Amino acid sequence: MNFNVNEKGYYGNFGGAYIPEMLHPNVEELRNHYLEIIHDPAFQAEFQDLLRDYVGRPTPLYLAKRLSEKYNTTIYLKREDLNHTGAHKINNTIGQILVAKRLNKHRIIAETGAGQHGVATATACALMGLECIVYMGEVDMERQKPNVERMRMLGATVVPARSGSKTLKDATNEAIRDWINNPVDTHYIIGSVVGPHPYPDMVARFQSVISEEVKKQLKAKTGSELPTHVIACVGGGSNAAGAFYHFLDHKEVRLIAAEAAGLGVTSGYSAATTVLGKPGIIHGSKTLLMQTEDGQIVEPHSISAGLDYPGIGPIHAHLFETGRAEFMAITDKEAFQSAVLLSRLEGIIPALESAHAISALDHLDLKKEDVVVLNLSGRGDKDLQTYINRKSEFMND
Amino acid sequence: METQPIVSNRLTSLFSTGKKNILNVYFTAGFPALDDTLRILRSLEKSGVDLVEIGIPFSDPLADGPTIQESNMVALGQGMTLKLLLEQLREIRKEISLPILLMGYLNPVMQYGVEEFCDQLGSIGIDGLILPDLPLDEYKAFYKNAFERNHLSNVFLVTPQTSEARIREIDQESTGFIYVVSTDSTTGNAKDISGAAPYFERIRAMQLQHPALIGFNVKDHSSFSFACQYAQGAIVGSAFIRMLQASKNLESDIETFVRSLRTGQ
Numbered sequence: 230m231n232f233n234v235n236e237k238g239y240y241g242n243f244g245g246a247y248i249p250e251m252l253h254p255n256v257e258e259l260r261n262h263y264l265e266i267i268h269d270p271a272f273q274a275e276f277q278d279l280l281r282d283y284v285g286r287p288t289p290l291y292l293a294k295r296l297s298e299k300y301n302t303t304i305y306l307k308r309e310d311l312n313h314t315g316a317h318k319i320n321n322t323i324g325q326i327l328v329a330k331r332l333n334k335h336r337i338i339a340e341t342g343a344g345q346h347g348v349a350t351a352t353a354c355a356l357m358g359l360e361c362i363v364y365m366g367e368v369d370m371e372r373q374k375p376n377v378e379r380m381r382m383l384g385a386t387v388v389p390a391r392s393g394s395k396t397l398k399d400a401t402n403e404a405i406r407d408w409i410n411n412p413v414d415t416h417y418i419i420g421s422v423v424g425p426h427p428y429p430d431m432v433a434r435f436q437s438v439i440s441e442e443v444k445k446q447l448k449a450k451t452g453s454e455l456p457t458h459v460i461a462c463v464g465g466g467s468n469a470a471g472a473f474y475h476f477l478d479h480k481e482v483r484l485i486a487a488e489a490a491g492l493g494v495t496s497g498y499s500a501a502t503t504v505l506g507k508p509g510i511i512h513g514s515k516t517l518l519m520q521t522e523d524g525q526i527v528e529p530h531s532i533s534a535g536l537d538y539p540g541i542g543p544i545h546a547h548l549f550e551t552g553r554a555e556f557m558a559i560t561d562k563e564a565f566q567s568a569v570l571l572s573r574l575e576g577i578i579p580a581l582e583s584a585h586a587i588s589a590l591d592h593l594d595l596k597k598e599d600v601v602v603l604n605l606s607g608r609g610d611k612d613l614q615t616y617i618n619r620k621s622e623f624m625n626d
Numbered sequence: 627m628e629t630q631p632i633v634s635n636r637l638t639s640l641f642s643t644g645k646k647n648i649l650n651v652y653f654t655a656g657f658p659a660l661d662d663t664l665r666i667l668r669s670l671e672k673s674g675v676d677l678v679e680i681g682i683p684f685s686d687p688l689a690d691g692p693t694i695q696e697s698n699m700v701a702l703g704q705g706m707t708l709k710l711l712l713e714q715l716r717e718i719r720k721e722i723s724l725p726i727l728l729m730g731y732l733n734p735v736m737q738y739g740v741e742e743f744c745d746q747l748g749s750i751g752i753d754g755l756i757l758p759d760l761p762l763d764e765y766k767a768f769y770k771n772a773f774e775r776n777h778l779s780n781v782f783l784v785t786p787q788t789s790e791a792r793i794r795e796i797d798q799e800s801t802g803f804i805y806v807v808s809t810d811s812t813t814g815n816a817k818d819i820s821g822a823a824p825y826f827e828r829i830r831a832m833q834l835q836h837p838a839l840i841g842f843n844v845k846d847h848s849s850f851s852f853a854c855q856y857a858q859g860a861i862v863g864s865a866f867i868r869m870l871q872a873s874k875n876l877e878s879d880i881e882t883f884v885r886s887l888r889t890g891q
Contacts, residue, residue: 247732249689249758250783251807253792392695398686405688406812412787413810510733510759511686523707524734525685 230551232477232544238426241550243543246425248513251409255417256513258332260427266331267324267434279323280438283356284313286320288439290446290602295574302595305456306577306605307443309468316580316607317436317468318349322418324435326353329416336360336415340390340404342369342397342464343534343582344376345607346420351385353418361385364403366396369534376611394528397538401512421465422542425513429470429542436471443602444475451600458593460485461604462585463556464500464536466545468606473554483555485593486545487585489531490558500529501558502541503549511540517549532561532615533581535607563588565623568609568616580607581615633801635753635777636725640676641803641837641858648859649674649850649887650839651866652729654681654697655714656706658870663714666870669877671724673884676859679756680715682708682730689758691814693864697871708734712746719751727754727781727802741772748776754802756781762799773801781805786825790832797834804829804838806857811842814864819843819852826856847890862887 238244238260246256266272280286288308297304309317322339329337337354339361341347347363354361363380367389370377380387393399401423408417422429422436440459448454459476461469463486476482491499499505506517511526518540519527531537541549548554567587572578579587583606595601609616640648651670655663663680670678683701687694711728718726728747735743735757747755755778760769765780773780779802784793787810797804806829808819819840829838840853841861853860866883873879885891 245761245764247759247761250788251689251785251810251812254785254787254789392692393685393699402686402688406691409689409812410810410815412785507737509736510731512688513759520733520737522737523709524737525702526733 230553232548232553234426234430240544240547242508243514243516243546244426244429245515246513247510247515248425251412252405252425252513255408255412256425262332263328263427263431266328272327272331276324276327280320284319284323285311286438287442287446288312290443290450292450293575296571299574300590300595301597302599302601304590304601304603305447306603307439307472309439309604309606310577310579310583310608314345314349314352315610316345316349317439317471318346318420319352320438320471321420321432321435321467322346322349322353325416325418325431326357326359329359329418330357332416334414334416336362336411337418338362338364338404338407338415339418339420340364340397340400341420342366342400342537343611344369344373344380345535345611347385347387348376348379348383350418351380351383354385355383362407363387364390364400364407366390366394366400368395369397369400373534373611397534398526405512421467422470422544423465423512423514423540429514429544432467433470433474433544436467437474439468439471439604440473440475443472447602455479455482456602457599458483458485458601459604460487460586460589460601462487462536462582462606463541463545464489464538464582465540466542468604470542470544472604477553484548484553485589486548486554486556487559487589488556489533489536489585490560491530491532493560494558498530500531500536500538502539503556504558506540514543516540516543516546532564533585535580535582536585557589557592559585559588562623563591565619569624577605578609579605580609581612583607633774633777633779635779636723637677637727637753637779637802640725645676646858647854648676648839649884650677650679650859650861651675652679652681652861652863653866653870654683654694654701655711656683656701656704657697657867658700658873660704660706661714662876663711664718665876666880667718667722667724669880670884671722673881675724675884677725677727679727679729679861682711682728682734684731684734687731689812691812691864693814693867697867708738712750715750715752725753727756727779728752729756732757732759740769744769744772744776744778747778752778754779754781756805758783762796766799783807784829786810786822793829793832793834797836800836802836803858804834804836805861806838806840808840808842808844808853813842815843817843819849823856830856847887850887
């Protein structure tokens with residue numbers, strides 16, 4: 230079984246580039262050059278230097294002793310929350326900004342939900358002196374104000390997306406429309422393993438540094454580079470793609486993807502795409518997505534703005550369809566409680582997205598001898614207001 | 627060897643006459659009111675437009691600007707679906723002889739079933755289908771037969787950034803007209819098409835096998851006449867939707883709109 234993208238841009242039945250002709254030249258340019266650019270030694274030298282000295286990599290692989298005791302197993306946290314800007318998102322934005330420079334693009338656009346990818350893009354643009362425009366749903370701008378101000382402080386222009394439900398899906402639509410209107414000088418930095426080929430593959434490659442480091446670190450700590458389980462949350466799925474990447478062909482490693490169930494998968498307020506979705510086209514890619522019988526895309530719900538997306542990356546649709554990864558739907562309440570648990574047991578306040586991955590521990594029948602790697606994709610500073618506001622609702626029993 | 631089926635319909639008949647200044651009007655199904663589809667078609671035919679494109683509403687119309695987005699949301703909010711649209715069009719050929727194309731995004735059609743949809747359009751007497759996010763390769767591999775056996779013209783878009791080789795390939799695969807997107811733009815943008823003359827001339831000089839119609843940002847008599855200098859005709863969408871949105875009397879306003887586009891008066 231092959232889990233990598235084929236030359237046509239497909240992962241099994243999913244992927245491809247379902248784009249209007251207006252986007253074709255840009256996507257084609259990227260497709261023709263991204264591998265050559267990424268494999269260029271000069272690119273790799275610059276990328277690796279920045280990951281080390283600017284982003285702060287490698288991030289630690291931390292043995293979480295008290296969390297391990299609670300689950301009577303061995304749990305390592307991959308500390309992506311310790312990256313500059315507070316999440317894994319910057320691995321991709323640094324990689325893509327270097328690609329954009331080599332394609333002579335001087336204007337950068339991005340979409341953002343919670344604002345983490347927007348901040349990581351604004352940061353990379355400030356670093357390289359490039360113009361940055363970030364599209365963000367008007368609703369998200371309101372609920373993630375500190376990240377809006379961070380982007381502005383970094384010199385980015387934040388444009389409210391006022392169409393549709395005014396959240397991540399609509400911000401992505403607006404970014405794509407911007408690219409249609411500015412096809413020559415602009416590069417679109419997509420924040421997840423979504424969009425037309427080659428984006429899912431390119432983003433997965435930039436995020437694959439996560440599992441590359443895990444292998445080395447685990448080998449040094451345990452003598453084996455393979456854990457029994459790798460757990461990550463999935464919205465679009467970039468941190469999961471990166472955490473799974475170098476384990477995909479090691480069948481003995483169980484890959485666990487935590488999706489957002491919202492209020493519950495049958496509640497009508499959910500973002501559990503593998504449970505509720507069907508194959509279709511979203512943002513230029515064939516994948517699983519939540520939609521009506523008539524093929525209209527459905528608004529998802531999650532307490533976490535970063536998982537509040539009606540699709541998943543095509544690689545994850547393929548991992549789901551082939552059974553290579555196991556998907557679990559975690560409710561808002563479970564995630565919230567796991568965030569508190571990790572804070573109290575390990576002194577680490579996780580992002581709400583990452584808290585979904587922690588909750589997966591409750592659904593696995595873990596053994597003493599198991600070695601679990603849990604990708605802690607981001608820190609919880611951005612969610613503090615939610616943690617304060619909804620404590621009584623979720624922590625009263 | 628299989629012989630190439632020929633697509634022959636009202637659209638190809640129209641182009642075979644060599645007619646110039648072809649006016650193609652786009653409107654969104656189920657807008658302004660859910661059951662206005664037929665009413666608008668009747669008025670357009672009476673007003674003397676040459677062909678029409680009926681837009682299939684979609685929740686996420688990536689290539690469209692605010693005007694068409696809004697009309698899509700209104701239509702969906704009123705309950706428009708692909709199935710309902712087919713019902714509305716079922717008896718259409720009893721009274722309307724205009725060439726009619728449907729235009730929409732791939733996902734709703736994919737959920738219906740692309741082949742089944744083509745068969746339905748064939749049985750109704752629709753003349754073409756434009757799916758801008760259906761990749762050319764996928765069309766060739768999977769759907770070409772379904773289009774051709776139903777005499778459905780397919781129409782592909784080209785833009786100022788499309789390479790000559792790709793325009794040739796598109797021309798090779800087309801069975802209707804080449805949709806020449808006037809500027810680097812979503813629909814209904816404020817960009818002026820008059821700067822696009824060198825691009826229009828470049829397309830014309832290629833002497834394509836198929837006629838070309840210029841669309842996107844064609845909104846009034848001046849831009850329509852300008853486009854018609856370089857192509858067989860032009861497509862008006864957002865400007866027509868804006869007029870419908872403001873209209874108190876669809877029939878007379880459509881007549882006025884079409885006359886004004888044609889004559890400037």
